[in-house]
Amino acid sequence: MPRVLFICSRNRLRSPTAEHVFSTVPGIETDSAGLAPDADCPLSADQIEWADIICVMEKRHRTQLAQRFKRHLSGKKVVCLDIPDNYQFMQPELVALLEKRVSGHLR
Template sequence: MPRVLFICSRNRLRSPTAEQVFASWPGVQSDSAGLSPDAEQVLSLEQVQWAELIFVMEAVHGRRLKQRFAAALKGKRVICLDIPDNYDFMQLELVRLLEQKVGALLR
């Protein structure tokens, strides 16, 4: 059962949408967090260690993730989805984009 972590800046729109979408997929465990200090769920070392596959929404998130958690990322796959911060929580277009980009990697 893959353990999948979704990361954005503030964990309010994109990453919690992804967590919710893929939580209902059979055989997938999902979680989400943000890298900003004011995130709803600030990314923790435990989350990084838990994850088998990590998706970041933008390249800047990948850079920040590597700066803060370099040692914990050894052997982990980090994938940038290139999804800009211009969607609302559970917006249909965002859900479809996530299913298209992430779904193919989880099948």
């Protein structure tokens, strides 16, 4: 069962939406976190170690992730979804974009 971790900046809009959307997919476990110091759920090394696939929303998130958690990323698949911070939680356009960009990585 793949474990998918979704990461954005503050864990308020994009990554919680992704966690919610994919939590209903059979055979997949999800979690989400943020990289900013004021994130609702700040990213931890334990979350990275738990994950099989890590989906970041922007290229800068991938860079920050590599800088802060490099030693925990060995063997992890890190995917950049290229989804800007222009959406609200569970906004239909965000959900559609997530479904389009994430689904191929879950096979």
